Amino acid sequence: MEMRKEKEISNIQYSVLNDEEKSSAGSNPLTHSMLNVHYLSFIIFFFLFLISITSFSQQQRFPKPEFDTGYEQPNTTTPEPRALALEFIDVFILMSVMALAAWFVFKSRSRRGILFLSIFSLAYFGFYREGCICSIGSIQNIALSFFDPAYSVSLPTLAFFILPLLVTLFFGRLFCGSACPLGVIQDLVIIKPIEIPRWLQKSLGLFPYIYLGIAVLYAATGTDFIICRFDPFVGIFRMSAEFHIIVLGIAFLLIGLFVARPYCRFVCPYSVLLNWVSRFSWKHLSITPSKCIQCKLCTNSCPFDAIDFPTDEKLKLNSKSNQRDFALYALLVPVWMIVFGFAVSRAHSFLAQANSTVYLAELLIEQPELISESDNLDIETFRSSGKTLDQLVEEARVIQHEFYTGSWILGIFLGLVIGVLLMNQFRFRKRKDYEANKADCLSCGRCMDYCPVPK
Amino acid sequence: MSETKKHTRRDFVRMGARASIGFALAGVAGFSLVDLNKEKYVWQIDPFKCTQCGRCADHCVLKPSAVKCVHAFALCGYCDLCGGYLKPEAKERTTAAENQLCPTAAIQRKYIEDPYFEYVIDEALCIGCAKCVKGCGSFGNGSLHLQIRHDLCDDCNECAIARVCPSDAIVRVSIDEPYMIKGNFSKDGNA
Numbered sequence: 264m265e266m267r268k269e270k271e272i273s274n275i276q277y278s279v280l281n282d283e284e285k286s287s288a289g290s291n292p293l294t295h296s297m298l299n300v301h302y303l304s305f306i307i308f309f310f311l312f313l314i315s316i317t318s319f320s321q322q323q324r325f326p327k328p329e330f331d332t333g334y335e336q337p338n339t340t341t342p343e344p345r346a347l348a349l350e351f352i353d354v355f356i357l358m359s360v361m362a363l364a365a366w367f368v369f370k371s372r373s374r375r376g377i378l379f380l381s382i383f384s385l386a387y388f389g390f391y392r393e394g395c396i397c398s399i400g401s402i403q404n405i406a407l408s409f410f411d412p413a414y415s416v417s418l419p420t421l422a423f424f425i426l427p428l429l430v431t432l433f434f435g436r437l438f439c440g441s442a443c444p445l446g447v448i449q450d451l452v453i454i455k456p457i458e459i460p461r462w463l464q465k466s467l468g469l470f471p472y473i474y475l476g477i478a479v480l481y482a483a484t485g486t487d488f489i490i491c492r493f494d495p496f497v498g499i500f501r502m503s504a505e506f507h508i509i510v511l512g513i514a515f516l517l518i519g520l521f522v523a524r525p526y527c528r529f530v531c532p533y534s535v536l537l538n539w540v541s542r543f544s545w546k547h548l549s550i551t552p553s554k555c556i557q558c559k560l561c562t563n564s565c566p567f568d569a570i571d572f573p574t575d576e577k578l579k580l581n582s583k584s585n586q587r588d589f590a591l592y593a594l595l596v597p598v599w600m601i602v603f604g605f606a607v608s609r610a611h612s613f614l615a616q617a618n619s620t621v622y623l624a625e626l627l628i629e630q631p632e633l634i635s636e637s638d639n640l641d642i643e644t645f646r647s648s649g650k651t652l653d654q655l656v657e658e659a660r661v662i663q664h665e666f667y668t669g670s671w672i673l674g675i676f677l678g679l680v681i682g683v684l685l686m687n688q689f690r691f692r693k694r695k696d697y698e699a700n701k702a703d704c705l706s707c708g709r710c711m712d713y714c715p716v717p718k
Numbered sequence: 719m720s721e722t723k724k725h726t727r728r729d730f731v732r733m734g735a736r737a738s739i740g741f742a743l744a745g746v747a748g749f750s751l752v753d754l755n756k757e758k759y760v761w762q763i764d765p766f767k768c769t770q771c772g773r774c775a776d777h778c779v780l781k782p783s784a785v786k787c788v789h790a791f792a793l794c795g796y797c798d799l800c801g802g803y804l805k806p807e808a809k810e811r812t813t814a815a816e817n818q819l820c821p822t823a824a825i826q827r828k829y830i831e832d833p834y835f836e837y838v839i840d841e842a843l844c845i846g847c848a849k850c851v852k853g854c855g856s857f858g859n860g861s862l863h864l865q866i867r868h869d870l871c872d873d874c875n876e877c878a879i880a881r882v883c884p885s886d887a888i889v890r891v892s893i894d895e896p897y898m899i900k901g902n903f904s905k906d907g908n909a
Contacts, residue, residue: 324859325795332831336791337838341897342869344760393872400875408750414890415755425747432739488876501872503781543735619881640771644884647769 350419353392357423357442360384361430364441367708368434368548372718374708377440381447381707389444394500398423398438399445399533400491402475403482410483427533431540435547439527439537440706445496446527449519450707456523456566464568465684467529472680475532476673477614484665486618490532523566527705538702547701550710552718555696562697564713569703574694589689596682600675607674608667615666624659627652759890761877765863765900767887770848770855774864777879778846784870785846785879787824787839793861793901796834801857802850803827803837808857819853821845841867863900 360380367376388397396404401416401424408416416424427438439446459467474490481487491497495512498504504512518525527534541547550561550570561570615621623641627634633642634652645655699710763774763785774785799808803825804817811817813827824843828836839862846864854862866888880888891898 325797327792327794328796328834330831330834334830334834334836337836339788339790339899341899342867344868344871344873344893344896347758347893350758395872396875404875405746405750408753412753415753416750417755417758419758421747421750421754425743428743432736432743487881491875492878492881497779501779504779540739543732543739545736640773641884644769644771648885 347417347419350417353388354419354422354426356387358426360442361427361437364437364706365430365434367441368437368706368711369546372552372708372711374712377706377708380441381450384442385444385447385451387444388442389448389496389500394444394494394497395491396420396423397445397494398427398443399531400488400494402533402536403478403488403490406479406482407485411485428536428540431537431544433545435544435701435704435706436537436541437706439534440708443527444500445494445531446524446705448496448499449516449524449526452516452519453523453566454520457521458568459522464528469680469684470529471532471535472677474530475535476676478532480614480666480669480673481617484615484618484662484669486615486662495526524705528567528703541704542702544701548699548704548706548708548711550697550699551714551716552711553716555698556716557696558715559697560715561710561713564710565699565704566709567703567705567707569700569705570710571694571698571700573696574692585689585691589686592682592686592689596679596686599682599685600678603678603681604671604674607677608671611666611670612663614670615663618659618662618666620655621659621662621666624652624655628656758893760866760868760873760893760896761871761880761888762866762891762896762898763864764887764889764898765865767885767889768848768851768864769885769887770852770864771884772847772849773882773884774879775845775847777882779872779874779878780870782844783846783879784867784872785864786841786844786867786870787846787848787850787862788865788899789837789839790861790863790899790901791836793859794837795859795861796830796836797858798833798835800827800835800837800854802854802862804853806853819849821847821849825850837862861900865897865899868896 360383363380364377367373367380388394396419401420404416404420405424407414427442430437440450441447478488478490481489493508493511495508495515497512498508499512515526557573562572564570616625619641623645627642627645631652633639634646637643775783778784801808803819804811804813805819815823818825822843822845824840824845826838826840828838830836848864851860851862851864854860877888880886
């Protein structure tokens with residue numbers, strides 16, 4: 264206990280230890296003339312004296328010897344971290360890659376160019392930069408900076424979050440096709456993509472929304488960065504990771520042989536944002552350079568099932584009942600929001616268990632005997648920290664309350680997503696040509712090679 | 719006529735959506751820019767919070783860990799019987815290999831003058847298990863302590879060790895002061 268107090272004091276002091284040592288040399292004679300000095304200076308000197316005693320007793324259990332042999336004490340080395348300027352170069356490279364991608368998609372219409380560009384991105388952002396920081400993970404940094412006043416994002420991180428979205432708003436998902444190392448590594452292993460039924464695509468496509476919602480909830484409460492923790496490819500980029508992450512990465516690549524880009528389409532939380540921004544993009548990749556001649560050559564070219572076919576004229580006959588259903592489901596959206604908000608808020612204490620403080624508090628409330636007995640490291644550390652159980656429970660309660668609010672918002676968000684998805688089943692849009700689906704198209708440029716129409 | 723009208727309405731909606739997404743993005747950027755971190759954070763261990771639990775050795779994404787033991791020489795007592803070098807009950811032990819506390823023999827002991835010895839960490843061998851830190855702290859001056867070495871650290875977005883650290887000793891520090899070396903030691907060298 265005594266030791267700990269000393270440590271705490273020196274903790275505050277360790278950066279300014281030098282100054283105190285100097286002052287401590289003169290503090291002893293000064294205590295004699297204390298009677299003459301003012302009250303205020305007495306207090307100052309008294310504190311300096313106290314501090315010097317504590318820091319000395321910490322340091323001088325075995326005082327540093329005076330060497331006769333002229334021995335020179337070596338310095339503790341402090342290798343510098345990667346310079347901040349290099350991070351700005353990363354941002355510059357990201358921007359250049361997306362600019363080049365825009366050139367290849369809109370001007371030269373070259374799939375080969377996009378392929379080489381994407382391989383460069385994989386090499387640079389993936390294997391050289393080892394997958395960190397990436398735009399997908401930056402969602403969490405932004406979320407944390409919004410809710411934790413002590414944390415703020417750095418400019419490169421913000422740029423990695425905003426720039427791909429901004430580019431998407433103008434030109435579609437160029438980031439996915441050319442710049443994202445996680446996407447490219449899957450893109451390169453596509454061998455025999457199978458077509459996935461529409462209903463399965465839609466239902467699996469709900470997972471990114473759930474993943475995004477939970478990731479933001481955990482990041483905002485300072486619990487965990489789950490996107491980074493379960494990033495399946497970071498282990499491959501680094502050639503070192505926990506076993507289950509490597510297995511996950513290889514599994515995704517194996518599935519990716521037949522289901523093209525499974526992570527991008529059915530997991531990636533950033534794809535949710537890109538998907539929605541891309542729907543309203545100013546320009547977008549077009550399969551044909553001028554006018555579609557309905558040759559159907561491109562129909563099988565897209566491994567991601569992101570080509571919309573011309574609409575069936577017969578379907579149009581039903582459009583009246585379609586409109587009625589659409590309106591009905593639109594009215595149901597708020598109901599879904601409330602239902603899901605309520606349902607997910609019921610699960611808030613389950614979700615909160617991922618937080619280490621909440622977990623420890625719950626464990627100790629359930630089994631109070633563990634406080635004095637267990638050799639569990641977390642409990643041991645809690646025991647020696649001197650915190651009382653009440654304090655811990657109070658902390659946990661605050662976090663749990665954040666989770667309650669957060670899970671309501673998460674539920675409302677999921678309700679909205681599902682409501683809109685159901686509503687959109689009945690949306691009917693007439694299409695005459697074969698077109699890239701603006702939301703799902705990853706701007707990889709494969710289809711462009713299949714179009715026989717001359718530029 | 720109705721066809722063209724329909725199209726203009728759709729275009730109008732699209733324009734509106736585009737503009738509002740643009741504004742939303744600008745809002746997020748603006749809000750983040752308000753309290754932007756001018757520098758950057760890197761991960762570091764606060765040696766005064768560290769409880770030497772040993773998780774640094776196992777939970778780093780790198781194998782071996784980017785956490786290494788460093789020696790604040792200014793605090794060292796240069797003891798013969800070093801609590802960080804020898805296993806407990808140092809008095810009864812010789813300096814033979816089986817009596818060394820470090821599981822990888824990463825602490826090198828060098829004779830200086832009677833009765834003083836210098837202890838240097840071979841970082842290539844160190845795995846960051848903190849056994850010596852515990853020994854030094856409980857018996858000696860606490861000059862051995864753990865630090866994240868930034869030439870090794872991958873600077874993960876979320877430090878895998880920070881997540882499991884029981885004492886929250888792994889904190890974000892400014893890139894300007896990337897180390898928390900104990901004692902009267904400042905960033906640019908011995909003071």
